[in-house]
Amino acid sequence: MRLSASQISKHFGHRAIVKNANLTINSGEVVVIFGPNGAGKTTFIKILATLLRPTSGELDIEGIDGITDYAKVRHKLGVIIHDHLAYPTLSAFENLKFFGQMSGIEYLETRCESLLNEVGLQRFVHEPLHIFSRGMTQRFMIARALLHNPSILLLDEPFSGLDAAAKQFVQKRIAQERENGKGILITTHNTELGHLVGTRFLFMINGDLEEIAEKEEISEEDLLQRYEERIIDTA
């Protein structure tokens, strides 16, 4: 098991954003959490990424306590959230090089160049991030998340704002990383893409995380129908 979160809750003031959420991510598994805006998906993924401390609950990342020993587990995580997690005035290459140096990666320059080639940014290696389109930024974020070859990927809305080609690229990359044995968590409200890349599905609505089905147990149409029903029920 790559990651296990149990009874995770997060309160901001009196408001509960995440309520007693339980989740496991295994090797070679793509867990997809569907939820509308404001459901608590980003907060939950930030907690799993050790960027936000939960109000209560336990987080185990490959046998290490992710809440108390967060510095020891972070190199196991590749994270995409809404922020760039990088410096907009530095080029894609400079950003990767800086974060690679911080992580102590060997043969860094070669690694940065090959990753930027893989994500299709070879023509923009030395361009600053602030000129990048949404799709290019997302490609850079994927390179940044994979830089240190993490065993767990936590991807918050990886398809949002992407054109068809970029969506296909992200989808292929997720499948490739899954085959490499990584444990992957994705949050999205796109049931079509979620069903396509995922192996297990959950809903998060109003902070409640609910296990739905394995991929083979549910069709995309049924998934969409259940998702819409759940949203209408709670509206």
Add this chain to the structure above:
Amino acid sequence: MKALRQIATLIRKDIGLQFRSKETLALIFVFSILVVLIFAFAFGPNFPLEKSERGKLTASVLWAAFVFAGIITLNRSFVIERTHGALHGIRLTGVDASNVYLSKVISNLVFLLLLEIVITPIALQFFDLFDDITVVVLLKLVGVMSIGTLGFCAVGVLLAGMSTSTDGGESLLSVILLPLVIPIIMGGTKCTVSILVTGGLENRFWLGLLIGSSLVFLASAYLLADAVIEE
């Protein structure tokens, strides 16, 4: 070794980013020169004949300029980290928060010392003290300013880390930082006056206060860095 490498990488990145945009550098240099000019116009063109009066005036102008330019520098150095979540990116590399803190203290110290090296001779010239300054006196001045700036950055980096994570953080930093650094401003100003007027440090109490408060701030802020950067 790993910690030293990470601190060096962070400092290189901070200095590189600041010199690339030159935004902060231009801002603090223009601001400090303006402060010197305003005081020079207000008190000039005939400055007090007594060297002691001119020394007090120069010391107060210099420290006022450095403190407010320092607040700008501290704010900017954390705004760069927070705007696009780069600080989260740094945290995800597994670096110790105390290493991030130390690198910020050192890079801000470098910027402010650079400012002080340029602004001090300009102020001395404007207030008719430049001819009285020997190399030894200049070195003593640099020493006092370095200690004061270190203490200022030690507590300032910690508070800037807190304030920039809130709305209206820029004004909040001034409000919470200035009362805390009073011992440093008092010690630094008194030592600077003494050096400019007599060429030495007559009253060791102020130097003790300056060094003592700087070290206490550095040690306590280092211990608190994890709580500020991780929360």
